[in-house]
Amino acid sequence: MTRKLYIETVGCQMNILDSELVVADLRKRGYEVVGNPAIADTILFNTCSVRAHAEDKIYSALGRLREAKQRDPSKIIGVIGCMAQNHQHAVFKRAPYVDLVVGPGQLHQIPTLIDEIVAGGGRKIEVSLDRSGGPRRDVERSFESYDPLRDETMRPSRYQAFVRIMIGCDKFCTYCIVPKVRGPEQSRPAAHIETEVRKLAEEGCREITLLGQTVNSYRHTDGGVTTRLSDLLYRLSAIEGIDRLKFVTNYPKDMTQDLLEAVRDIKECSHYLHVPCQSGSNEVLKRMKRNYTVEDYREMYARIRETVPDFAVTSDFIVGFCGETEEDFEKTMELVAESRFKNSFIFKYSPREGTKADELWPDDIPEEVKRRRNNDLLALQNQISFEDNQPFLGRAVEVLVEGPSELARKHEAQAHEVRAHGSNSSDENGEAGAGGAPNADGASNADGVPHDHVHGPLQLVGRTNCDRIVVFDGNPRQIGRILPVTIYDANSFTLFGEVVTEHVGPEVYSISL
Ligand code: 5AD
Numbered sequence: 414m415t416r417k418l419y420i421e422t423v424g425c426q427m428n429i430l431d432s433e434l435v436v437a438d439l440r441k442r443g444y445e446v447v448g449n450p451a452i453a454d455t456i457l458f459n460t461c462s463v464r465a466h467a468e469d470k471i472y473s474a475l476g477r478l479r480e481a482k483q484r485d486p487s488k489i490i491g492v493i494g495c496m497a498q499n500h501q502h503a504v505f506k507r508a509p510y511v512d513l514v515v516g517p518g519q520l521h522q523i524p525t526l527i528d529e530i531v532a533g534g535g536r537k538i539e540v541s542l543d544r545s546g547g548p549r550r551d552v553e554r555s556f557e558s559y560d561p562l563r564d565e566t567m568r569p570s571r572y573q574a575f576v577r578i579m580i581g582c583d584k585f586c587t588y589c590i591v592p593k594v595r596g597p598e599q600s601r602p603a604a605h606i607e608t609e610v611r612k613l614a615e616e617g618c619r620e621i622t623l624l625g626q627t628v629n630s631y632r633h634t635d636g637g638v639t640t641r642l643s644d645l646l647y648r649l650s651a652i653e654g655i656d657r658l659k660f661v662t663n664y665p666k667d668m669t670q671d672l673l674e675a676v677r678d679i680k681e682c683s684h685y686l687h688v689p690c691q692s693g694s695n696e697v698l699k700r701m702k703r704n705y706t707v708e709d710y711r712e713m714y715a716r717i718r719e720t721v722p723d724f725a726v727t728s729d730f731i732v733g734f735c736g737e738t739e740e741d742f743e744k745t746m747e748l749v750a751e752s753r754f755k756n757s758f759i760f761k762y763s764p765r766e767g768t769k770a771d772e773l774w775p776d777d778i779p780e781e782v783k784r785r786r787n788n789d790l791l792a793l794q795n796q797i798s799f800e801d802n803q804p805f806l807g808r809a810v811e812v813l814v815e816g817p818s819e820l821a822r823k824h825e826a827q828a829h830e831v832r833a834h835g836s837n838s839s840d841e842n843g844e845a846g847a848g849g850a851p852n853a854d855g856a857s858n859a860d861g862v863p864h865d866h867v868h869g870p871l872q873l874v875g876r877t878n879c880d881r882i883v884v885f886d887g888n889p890r891q892i893g894r895i896l897p898v899t900i901y902d903a904n905s906f907t908l909f910g911e912v913v914t915e916h917v918g919p920e921v922y923s924i925s926l
């Protein structure tokens with residue numbers, strides 16, 4: 414009997430990639446992916462622990478399944494990913510009807526664990542060692558993941574893919590749970606990455622986004638030869654079929670000149686850099702243990718502007734961190750005003766158990782102050798993003814067409830009354846969430862384009878080389894192509910355009926009968 418899997422993903426690109434791999438593994442074993450938990454016999458939540466809100470949402474979703482599980486105890490409910498590693502057995506305490514808890518380092522065990530549960534083996538938990546749970550090499554091994562399995566139908570788009578080049582983090586910023594739940598920093602061998610990208614290119618993938626918590630700290634030594642991110646970019650850009658290369662997330666201290674020069678000189682590199690700053694105040698940065706000052710960040714930013722002047726730079730900021738004064742916050746506002754980031758992701762500080770900040774300092778900034786600072790910084794950034802987008806009016810930009818826009822998808826879903834398979838939801842700040850895996854019940858292909866879409870223009874979405882979102886009317890055949898689009902309107906987040914009409918000379922068709 415075919416098992417029916419429903420999977421929901423929250424959090425960052427790493428999680429989206431992990432879900433793709435879990436689905437690939439389960440599909441290989443005959444599972445069918447469905448878009449509705451009510452008709453699934455296996456329900457998995459791939460979870461995030463970066464902020465409390467993301468975890469709360471999962472416990473609410475689990476709460477909504479309690480009755481369904483009582484009605485049908487054969488349904489298997491699993492919590493996988495960061496929250497599984499973070500809460501471990503506590504997940505069973507809060508939601509006793511959960512059958513499966515699997516950390517990010519054990520995802521490859523999911524099919525076997527489900528088989529054991531189905532066979533009556535009771536609930537299962539598999540997580541990695543704690544950071545202090547043994548010698549470093551043992552801890553590292555317990556976090557190793559299984560990247561070569563790919564399933565193109567579970568990607569947001571067949572033409573784009575995430576490729577992990579590092580796992581874990583050793584920076585231990587005091588607010589951050591990632592080093593605990595994702596384990597020690599480890600770079601993958603360059604040869605493995607190259608093989609994976611080559612395979613993706615053969616499948617028709619044109620854009621690769623390299624992933625790492627501090628992706629620019631990538632460093633791998635093999636046979637005495639060390640490969641840095643810049644070297645890796647050169648190797649990957651030589652692969653036939655790869656037109657765009659991106660990488661996230663950068664750590665400011667590791668933004669080396671060789672890397673900036675590589676992204677300047679490699680034509681496949683997107684003109685886009687995400688380099689989170691977190692705060693404009695030295696006192697706060699020090700308590701965050703970011704290992705740089707605002708002056709260091711400014712110096713790095715100036716180097717980016719000097720080396721790659723037309724690159725779009727984006728950042729992350731946390732407001733309301735322990736002890737953040739009004740003066741500290743004003744310094745963040747000043748930095749944002751002066752830097753004119755293309756975009757900033759702004760988060761209210763959320764204390765995380767097991768982090769240094771939570772151990773050392775009270776979460777002393779009241780919620781309404783956090784909210785106000787969040788809104789003020791967001792308003793400033795939105796104004797900058799709006800102004801930054803205006804020069805695009807009337808210009809033609811090159812867009813890699815990703816698929817139907819959110820709006821087009823909603824319309825299609827309503828028209829067909831089918832729900833998309835395997836939904837991905839972003840967390841409270843719209844972070845990550847590179848869109849769902851659009852694969853409706855028998856009605857869609859890997860691009861989420863309904864097979865019977867024949868009438869009128871379809872609203873499409875794509876991105877420029879500098880990672881700006883462009884919405885325009887087109888047709889499904891344009892998906893996966895890089896097209897010139899002329900921009901006629903722009904708000905803070907989106908450019909609106911029209912495909913530049915290609916004038917094709919007279920063509921002669923000969924039909925042989
Ligand atoms: N509270 C709020 N935001 C956080 N981030 C990481 N940890 C926390 C936390 N405890 C933010 C940082 C990081 C982004 C992915 O999430 O800005 O860059």
Ligand code: SF4
Pocket residue numbers: 582583584585586589590591592626627664
């Ligand atoms: Fe977290 Fe800091 Fe590592 Fe980023 S660099 S994942 S914020 S500990």
